[in-house]
Amino acid sequence: MDGVRPDFTIAQDWQAYTEEEHAIWRLLFERQQKLLAQRACREYLDGLSRLGVAAGGIPDFRRLSDILERATGWRIVAVPGLVPDEVFFAHLARRRFPSTCFIRRRDQLDYLQEPDVFHDIYGHVPMLMNPVFADYMQAYGEGGLKALRLGHLPRLARLYWYTVEFGLIATPDGLRIYGSGILSSAGESVYCLDDPRPQRLRFDLKRVMRTRYRIDDFQQTYFVIASFEELFAATRPDFTPIYRELADQPDLDPAARLPEDRAFPAPLRGGRKKIGPQSIAAQV
Ligand code: PHE
């Protein structure tokens, strides 16, 4: 493709966005703001508000990167779409987050098969403002290059799916969202917390690595971490022996339930509390 560099990056060409494209961003943004105020984790909401330039329309990656880089050393690089695994991991390992540039059409507000700029920027980038999560993502990039070499990428990809894309976190106010695939989806932001159908299981590294996932529907299982420190500590050890151990174990269905799983109770009907200063204090 024209203008694609050897590392698969392109120029964002921010000037070329139309007023209609910016309007679609604002529509998605405002809709999610209402849903996420009481559903997203504090770290996400914090990151988003510190990236204030994202509210007015599709952000200019350079301006956004300048804020992000000062916070955690990450930058956003523009890519034309999904890039080869090796390229993706290499960018993450260098603290560069590959983001698509195009935005969905107005008749696709609710569902899109592939990532667009709203998913990549609104969903992923605010979490990269958090220092622990920022380190986790870099470590994941390095781990991805290793998993590729060892031939165990599918197991590592499940970790990404069930944390970075669809993760939940337990807080004193109840479960909250940190996974980008949920944060950029109006339907799933409600479903993952409020619907009795999916199961919500305590995060367990090997359990996650064995669990297949669905890309064409809401998840049947969410994994819940206690903190980002816990997630990073659980993923820090060398995965080589874990990959070897799991090679002899069967994969699990997305809806599987094992006797040793620790499940969170199905949600109750009723109001949810806003995260306020008091509950933040309770978490430190
Ligand atoms: N510890 C992992 C490995 O050895 C790397 C990793 C860290 C993967 C954090 C994911 C997240 O492969």
Ligand code: FE
């Ligand atoms: Fe994503």
